[in-house]
Amino acid sequence: MALIVQKYGGTSVGNTERIRNVAKRVAAYRADGDQVVVVVSAMSGVTDGLIRLAKEITPLPSEREMDVLLATGEQQTIALTAIALQTLNVPAVSLTGAQAGIVTDGVHTKAKIQNISPAEVHRLLDEGNVVIVAGFQGQSFSGQITTLGRGGSDLTAIALAAALKADLCQIYTDVDGVYTADPRLVPNARKLPEISYDEMLELAGSGAKVMQLRSVEFAKKFDVVFEVRSSLNDHPGTIVKEETSSMEDVVVRGVSLDKNQAKLTLFGVRDEPGRAARIFRGLADANINVDMIVQNVSHEGGIRQTDISFTVDKPDLLKARQVIDGLKPEIGFKESVADESIGKVSIVGVGMRSHSGVAAKMFDTLAQAGVNIEMISTSEIKVSVVIAADKGDLAMRALHHAFLE
Amino acid sequence: MALIVQKYGGTSVGNTERIRNVAKRVAAYRADGDQVVVVVSAMSGVTDGLIRLAKEITPLPSEREMDVLLATGEQQTIALTAIALQTLNVPAVSLTGAQAGIVTDGVHTKAKIQNISPAEVHRLLDEGNVVIVAGFQGQSFSGQITTLGRGGSDLTAIALAAALKADLCQIYTDVDGVYTADPRLVPNARKLPEISYDEMLELAGSGAKVMQLRSVEFAKKFDVVFEVRSSLNDHPGTIVKEETSSMEDVVVRGVSLDKNQAKLTLFGVRDEPGRAARIFRGLADANINVDMIVQNVSHEGGIRQTDISFTVDKPDLLKARQVIDGLKPEIGFKESVADESIGKVSIVGVGMRSHSGVAAKMFDTLAQAGVNIEMISTSEIKVSVVIAADKGDLAMRALHHAFLE
Numbered sequence: 001m002a003l004i005v006q007k008y009g010g011t012s013v014g015n016t017e018r019i020r021n022v023a024k025r026v027a028a029y030r031a032d033g034d035q036v037v038v039v040v041s042a043m044s045g046v047t048d049g050l051i052r053l054a055k056e057i058t059p060l061p062s063e064r065e066m067d068v069l070l071a072t073g074e075q076q077t078i079a080l081t082a083i084a085l086q087t088l089n090v091p092a093v094s095l096t097g098a099q100a101g102i103v104t105d106g107v108h109t110k111a112k113i114q115n116i117s118p119a120e121v122h123r124l125l126d127e128g129n130v131v132i133v134a135g136f137q138g139q140s141f142s143g144q145i146t147t148l149g150r151g152g153s154d155l156t157a158i159a160l161a162a163a164l165k166a167d168l169c170q171i172y173t174d175v176d177g178v179y180t181a182d183p184r185l186v187p188n189a190r191k192l193p194e195i196s197y198d199e200m201l202e203l204a205g206s207g208a209k210v211m212q213l214r215s216v217e218f219a220k221k222f223d224v225v226f227e228v229r230s231s232l233n234d235h236p237g238t239i240v241k242e243e244t245s246s247m248e249d250v251v252v253r254g255v256s257l258d259k260n261q262a263k264l265t266l267f268g269v270r271d272e273p274g275r276a277a278r279i280f281r282g283l284a285d286a287n288i289n290v291d292m293i294v295q296n297v298s299h300e301g302g303i304r305q306t307d308i309s310f311t312v313d314k315p316d317l318l319k320a321r322q323v324i325d326g327l328k329p330e331i332g333f334k335e336s337v338a339d340e341s342i343g344k345v346s347i348v349g350v351g352m353r354s355h356s357g358v359a360a361k362m363f364d365t366l367a368q369a370g371v372n373i374e375m376i377s378t379s380e381i382k383v384s385v386v387i388a389a390d391k392g393d394l395a396m397r398a399l400h401h402a403f404l405e
Numbered sequence: 406m407a408l409i410v411q412k413y414g415g416t417s418v419g420n421t422e423r424i425r426n427v428a429k430r431v432a433a434y435r436a437d438g439d440q441v442v443v444v445v446s447a448m449s450g451v452t453d454g455l456i457r458l459a460k461e462i463t464p465l466p467s468e469r470e471m472d473v474l475l476a477t478g479e480q481q482t483i484a485l486t487a488i489a490l491q492t493l494n495v496p497a498v499s500l501t502g503a504q505a506g507i508v509t510d511g512v513h514t515k516a517k518i519q520n521i522s523p524a525e526v527h528r529l530l531d532e533g534n535v536v537i538v539a540g541f542q543g544q545s546f547s548g549q550i551t552t553l554g555r556g557g558s559d560l561t562a563i564a565l566a567a568a569l570k571a572d573l574c575q576i577y578t579d580v581d582g583v584y585t586a587d588p589r590l591v592p593n594a595r596k597l598p599e600i601s602y603d604e605m606l607e608l609a610g611s612g613a614k615v616m617q618l619r620s621v622e623f624a625k626k627f628d629v630v631f632e633v634r635s636s637l638n639d640h641p642g643t644i645v646k647e648e649t650s651s652m653e654d655v656v657v658r659g660v661s662l663d664k665n666q667a668k669l670t671l672f673g674v675r676d677e678p679g680r681a682a683r684i685f686r687g688l689a690d691a692n693i694n695v696d697m698i699v700q701n702v703s704h705e706g707g708i709r710q711t712d713i714s715f716t717v718d719k720p721d722l723l724k725a726r727q728v729i730d731g732l733k734p735e736i737g738f739k740e741s742v743a744d745e746s747i748g749k750v751s752i753v754g755v756g757m758r759s760h761s762g763v764a765a766k767m768f769d770t771l772a773q774a775g776v777n778i779e780m781i782s783t784s785e786i787k788v789s790v791v792i793a794a795d796k797g798d799l800a801m802r803a804l805h806h807a808f809l810e
Binding site: 016019020050053054056057058061062064065066068069071072075076078079080082083084086087093094096099143145 | 421424425455458459461462463466467469470471473474476477480481483484485487488489491492498499501504548550
């Protein structure tokens with residue numbers, strides 16, 4: 001008898017027909033003798049509808065009240081899922097985040113899980129119930145309703161799996177698993193049977209949309225092995241786990257493309273200590289997340305000058321530019337140039353650590369495909385390049401062919 | 406500085422525009438220096454939509470899970486109302502029933518309030534907040550989400566007013582107050598400035614739709630004076646309170662018509678001890694509420710026989726007939742006849758106690774209007790008669806003219 005935590009996203013519970021299908025799947029596991037904890041998101045569209053209502057009142061609703069409002073979405077799904085299971089004669093009990101013992105800090109709309117008291121869940125499981133827990137939500141120490149922010153339901157599932165010492169954690173979604181590349185862009189992409197936490201993190205951070213970074217980080221920290229799989233079929237998915245020695249045999253695990261970044265270049269920044277720090281402190285203070293940074297040193301006339309380029313999420317570009325232009329007197333650059341037509345292509349694999357020449361092969365492949373590289377950034381298990389946006393698909397296919405076929 | 410509890414029903418918070426209007430009204434009271442606790446229902450349509458979702462899964466969803474599901478409706482309204490108040494720069498905090506300290510028994514879908522711990526509400530009020538409490542819901546001793554059943558939000562408001570020792574409790578609805586008769590049926594109907602709990606109870610029990618009986622009973626038990634008034638204008642409403650001596654000067658406070666009853670007559674019941682008890686125990690066991698009962702004694706041949714008539718809510722008629730026909734061998738009656746085309750007209754007033762001849766005047770008025778009386782039932786402050794359904798409006802107008810104009 002295994003203890004399994006299953007998480008179903010908004011699409012998988014998007015209407016009562018799908019909720020019934022989820023119930024059938026859960027019932028099948030239970031018929032095999034497993035104990036099952038089910039974590040569900042709000043039905044797709046519900047959260048957006050609630051946000052729309054709040055925005056009808058004010059563009060800036062209070063975060064505490066948004067948590068009270070949005071937490072109702074998952075609460076509706078847990079009740080409907082429990083009802084669907086009971087209709088299949090499977091004993092089931094729903095629990096809100098608070099009732100499931102999920103305690104968070106008090107940072108509304110992006111609370112962090114502090115602690116899970118799984119006694120109630122264990123008690124209900126031991127009584128023979130399937131336990132349905134509302135994802136995305138918790139309760140602060142002072143009894144306030146909190147939500148965990150984007151990807152929060154994945155986090156709930158993984159944190160519960162850790163607290164319950166579950167044998168298996170399954171993240172059900174609308175894709176079959178983690179692929180070597182986005183199959184819509186690369187027809188030859190293959191589903192990966194397994195991937196390491198670090199590879200998953202680098203892929204997610206490089207534009208692959210399967211899961212939010214924080215859930216994978218949490219799984220890594222607490223060593224929770226989980227499987228990403230589809231709620232639409234019974235195919236095995238991708239197991240995400242700690243790196244094994246055999247994983248290093250594969251140099252590149254996957255290729256990803258991030259079209260959601262924009263590039264800002266400051267030309268003629270005086271090359272003195274503290275200038276770069278001033279730029280990026282300013283951006284950080286404005287809560288703008290900077291991804292890649294490249295600095296080239298150059299001489300011009302008698303003053304040492306440099307050009308600094310960096311990338312930010314596209315929606316932050318305008319704000320970033322305002323911050324930068326506001327700092328112009330202080331930083332002392334000549335001009336700033338923004339470029340929204342970029343794509344970031346990355347290759348990821350733990351095997352890179354023990355294989356040399358990976359970056360060279362990447363650059364060579366891109367050159368042969370006629371793709372110009374604008375920026376380069378590397379980590380231990382990843383190489384990312386910024387290229388022109390309209391070359392993104394071509395670059396992906398070329399790299400996938402070179403490394404993964 | 407007064408402490409006011411205001412309750413707004415589903416129509417009053419039916420969309421964000423109306424929620425903004427509620428916020429403006431609350432803000433005006435607060436600007437006058439009052440402390441305000443606001444109790445809200447689910448936005449109109451929300452509860453029905455959730456019930457529809459559950460019924461898509463099964464016609465008989467579990468009551469525990471229905472409570473989890475339906476409680477989200479009021480939770481959405483509290484958040485949106487708090488956001489609307491904050492937008493008017495009024496500090497406001499929303500609380501679920503559980504957070505507001507509303508403790509109930511564990512009878513799902515029709516829980517009874519056991520206890521209210523108002524400490525958190527007081528603390529938030531003392532900090533200068535308007536406190537928005539979700540109506541209709543509470544939490545059982547074991548931490549389960551419960552709902553209070555029909556009219557539950559009124560009950561929440563009145564119970565909170567009692568627990569907080571509020572100076573005033575206002576029940577906002579879509580009518581201006583309690584009328585001498587339904588203005589749609591009786592054009593001369595007048596709004597009553599005040600009414601006693603007992604009169605309100607008799608009117609509500611006689612078909613007037615203003616409030617559920619249990620909320621009025623609760624208010625009477627805990628001596629909570631409340632005002633029924635409209636959320637659409639600023640007219641004073643009707644104050645509902647303990648009877649005063651001056652109230653007895655008015656013989657009849659109001660006239661009501663209940664078209665939702667049906668009559669069952671059992672002909673030829675043997676007139677022996679225990680027969681009537683057997684009938685009505687059978688109906689009670691089937692959870693059928695019987696309103697009026699009339700028994701006429703008669704002789705026929707050598708065996709003492711009687712006819713027994715009683716009324717039930719129309720939706721219960723079929724079930725009542727099945728119960729009765731199932732008991733036929735045991736009760737020994739000749740035949741049962743159902744009549745759905747009836748109306749119950751009642752006159753209500755505490756002044757009846759000290760004024761004689763009220764019933765006689767009622768019967769006389771109906772006779773002059775050509776209305777035949779089928780059944781009669783009286784209480785200390787009410788006389789009800791069953792008449793043909795199509796004579797209901799005529800009877801109402803005649804009685805209103807005779808007693809109230």
